[in-house]
Every structure is written in structure tokens, then in C-alpha cells.
Amino acid sequence: MxxxxxxxxxxxxxxxxPVSATLISGGLNVDNGYAAYLSTDDLSPGVLISSGNNWRSTYTFSDVNLTAGQNYFLHIYAYDQGGIAGFLGQFDLTGAGHLFSNGQSSLLTNTTDWKVSTTGWNDFQAVSFLGVNGVGPWGTRAGVSGAAEWIWSSDANNHNFNYFTTAITAVAAPTAVPxxxxxxxxxxxxxxxxxxxxxxx
Structure with a gap:
């Protein structure tokens, strides 16, 4: 008994x-194509989690697991194939174990929380603002917040390769309260x- x-x-x-696992998901458009990585080192690309080569399509990924207590970087390698270039995205964390660099569980592309390099995973600089979702020549991209900003390096017409980074920080798990x-x-x-x-x- x-x-x-x-x-x-x-x-x-x-x-x-409570379960403290964190999952990351996202939706993004890149003119013209991209490869998204999850890395534990800001100086290396990391593990490929998504890729695409049609800026008209909003590519998505979901339920990518983040290890509790481990800091990460979301890396986007973006490339242009002629004309103006741009990167637009919306990303979300599910779970209480991690936060984006803005201190929230959701992050849009913007000029505050993203950095960019034109030479590789190094020498990151501020990104340039090209307008919010809906601006020409891209128009409104479905599946991404209207507040998300198109971003690129300082010359969106001539810099054909960009390496974007943003931090994802592990946070202490909340005390279990039954x-x-x-x-x-x-x-x-x-x-x-x-x-x-x-x-x-």
C-alpha cells in the first residue's frame, strides 16, 4: 500500500x-535566396535549419529545439542575383528557456537587433533600413508581420552577399510552482x- x-x-x-525546452520557428523572405543556421558560435555558420531561393515565397521552419542553458546565434546567409537585395523575417520562441536579443520571445527584422557582414561570419556592422513589409519593389509578403523591416548591408544594390546575425540567450528556468x-x-x-x-x- x-x-x-x-x-x-x-x-x-x-x-x-514544467518542461523548459525551447523551440524556435520563423518565416522569412530574402531577395534572392538564403540559408538559415543555428549556431553556438557567432564566428561560424552553425547547423543548417532552412533555405530557399525565391523571394516571392515566405519560407518557414518550425520546432527547432534549443538546448536548455545554451546560448545561440541565428545566422542568415543571404545572397542577391541582380537588382536590389533585402531580407525580411519574423521569428518566434516557444518555451521559457531562451529570449531573443530584444529580451522578447518574438523578433522581427529591424535595425536594432540584427548585425550584418559582407565578408563572412566576422566584422559585423549595423544593418540598413529599406522599408517595412509592403514597400516596393517587394510589396506585402504574406506570413510576416507588417512591422517587419527589410534590411541589408549599406549598399543593397551592389553588396551581393550578406551574413546576418542575432543572439538568442539562455535564461534561468522559472521555479516550478505546482x-x-x-x-x-x-x-x-x-x-x-x-x-x-x-x-x-
Whole structure:
């Protein structure tokens, strides 16, 4: 009897502990193409998580797992194949273990939280603003917030290769606080343990 009650109590404790895994997802357009990577080092591309070569299409990726306690960088290698270039995107984190460089679980392309290089994964500089989602020549790109900004390096007409980076920081997991129902059930189990012990004595 005591073993059965102990097992129930253990299962309740496990069920009341929150899962701290973080997942990243995103949607982006790049004129003309891109490769997205998740890296633990800002000086190397990392692991490929998405790619595409049609700026009219909003490419998406989802449910890419981030290890608890590990800092990351979201890297976008973007390339142009003639005319003006640009990068537009919206990214989201699900879970409480990580935050973007803006301190939030959602991040749009903007001139504050992204850096860019024209030479590789090094020497990152400020990005240039080309207009919000809806501006010409691209028009409105579906699946990305209207507040997202088209960005590129300082010369969107002649810099054909860009290396974008933004940080994803691990945060401390919140203290597990059991829900009221879980507390009530655990109280009943503890009461059962006391009663069972008295009957055995």
C-alpha cells in the first residue's frame, strides 16, 4: 500500500514540473535566396535549419529545439542575383528557456537587433533600413508581420552577399510552482500516507 501511494506521489510531482525546452520557428523572405543556421558560435555558420531561393515565397521552419542553458546565434546567409537585395523575417520562441536579443520571445527584422557582414561570419556592422513589409519593389509578403523591416548591408544594390546575425540567450528556468489542483492531490496523497502508517502501527 505504501509503495503504491509513493508511486502516485512521485507521478504527481513529475506531472507538476514544467518542461523548459525551447523551440524556435520563423518565416522569412530574402531577395534572392538564403540559408538559415543555428549556431553556438557567432564566428561560424552553425547547423543548417532552412533555405530557399525565391523571394516571392515566405519560407518557414518550425520546432527547432534549443538546448536548455545554451546560448545561440541565428545566422542568415543571404545572397542577391541582380537588382536590389533585402531580407525580411519574423521569428518566434516557444518555451521559457531562451529570449531573443530584444529580451522578447518574438523578433522581427529591424535595425536594432540584427548585425550584418559582407565578408563572412566576422566584422559585423549595423544593418540598413529599406522599408517595412509592403514597400516596393517587394510589396506585402504574406506570413510576416507588417512591422517587419527589410534590411541589408549599406549598399543593397551592389553588396551581393550578406551574413546576418542575432543572439538568442539562455535564461534561468522559472521555479516550478505546482498548480492548485496538483497541490490538492498531493495533500490527499500525504494524508493517505499518514492514515496508512497509523493503521500499520
Amino acid at each position: 505504501l509503495k503504491r501511494i509513493s508511486l502516485i506521489l512521485t507521478l504527481l510531482l513529475i506531472a507538476s514540473t 498548480e492548485p489542483n496538483s497541490l490538492f492531490l498531493m495533500s490527499l496523497v500525504l494524508l493517505g500516507l499518514v492514515v496508512a502508517r497509523k493503521k500499520m502501527i
